[in-house]
Amino acid sequence: MTIEGPATLAPGATGNYSLIIRGGPAAGAGYNVAVSEAAATLTAGSGSRKLSGELTHSTIRRFSNGEARFDFTMVAPATAGRVTLFGAGNSVNDNGTEQGDSSATTTLEVNVTGGGSGGGDGDGNDDGGCAAAGGVPLLGAALVLLSTRLRRRR
Known part of the structure; x- marks a missing residue:
């Protein structure tokens, strides 16, 4: 799986991204994407939705040409710094x-x-954003929910 x-983006610029799942059972897939900085805005692509500030699938995505692709x-x-995109995916056998x-x-x-000076106060800590407060644990929980939701939609 990759994003x-x-x-690199300029402050306030929009970037087009894809979370791509390859391998596994490859009958279908689901995903979740979160961002480390609350000031960064995610927008869901086709077949996806925004839920609690994170992106997730609306329905199971079928594999095509050996992959399932989720665009966003x-x-x-608005200020310089580093933003981390966190992705979680599930390849299912249906x-x-x-x-x-x-x-x-x-x-x-x-x-x-x-642009601006970026986040943090020079102490090496990122001083905020949802990742430090729980972005990664939320992705773990999302994987569990993802599996449950995929089973219920059949």
């Missing part, structure tokens, strides 16, 4: 159980260059 898209955009914060399904996580660091 593809620009690794991110508007960079048998109605969790047996044989395969999940994974990935990240993409996006540097926001130019």
Whole structure:
């Protein structure tokens, strides 16, 4: 699983991204994307929705040409700094159980260059954003919910 898209954005610029799931059972897939900085804005693509500030699938996505692709955009914060995109995905065999399904996580660091001074106070800590407060644990919970939702939609 990977997140593809620009690794550098100007402050306030919009980047087009795709979370791509390959491998596993490959009958269908679901996903979740979160961002480390509250000032970055995510927008869901086709077949997806925004839920509690994160992106997730609306329905199971069928694999095509060996992959399931979920497109979305991110508007960079107005100040320079680093933003992390967190992705979680589940490749399912569509048998109605969790047996044989395969999940994974990935990240993409996006540097926001130019403009303001960026986040933090120079102490090496990122001083905020949802990742420090629970973005990664939320993705773990999302994987569990994702598997449950996929089974219920059949």
